[in-house]
Amino acid sequence: xxxxxxxxxxxxxxxxxxxxxxxxxxxxxxxxxxxxxxxxxxxxxxxxxxxxxxxxxxxxxxxxxxxxx
Numbered sequence: 001x002x003x004x005x006x007x008x009x010x011x012x013x014x015x016x017x018x019x020x021x022x023x024x025x026x027x028x029x030x031x032x033x034x035x036x037x038x039x040x041x042x043x044x045x046x047x048x049x050x051x052x053x054x055x056x057x058x059x060x061x062x063x064x065x066x067x068x069x
Contacts (some may be wrong), residue, residue, distance in 0.1 A: 004044060004068040004069060005028075005068065005069065006027050006066060006067075006068055007026075007027060007028065007040075007043065007067045007068060007069045008024055008025060008026060008027060008038075008040075008066070008067040009024075009025040009027060009053075009056070009064050009065070009066055009067075010022060010023070010024050010025070010038060010064065010065040010066075010067065011023050011025075011052070011056055011059065011061040011063075011064050011065070012061070013034075013059050013061070014060075015059075016034060019036040020034050020035060020036045021034075021036070022034065022035050022036065022037070022038055023059070024038055025055075025056075032055075040067060040069070042069065043067050043068060043069040044067075044068040044069070045065060045066065045067055045068070046065075046066040046068065047063060047064070047065050047066070048063070048064075049062060049063050050062060050063075051063065051064050051066070052064050
């Protein structure tokens with residue numbers, strides 16, 4: 001069985017203009033984009049207080065939603 005890998009890290013950024021307030025970090029390609037909606041099927045998610053990394057902390061994010069697949 002294939003070991004799950006981290007695919008995306010998502011955070012809310014209140015300083016962005018509505019409705020596009022979700023920042024999606026594509027971990028595999030090391031690219032970020034901003035959107036109003038994010039959907040995936042057949043994945044696992046993890047969320048934990050204090051799991052933000054440097055670029056996320058700069059935005060004030062303390063809780064990141066991780067998408068694993």
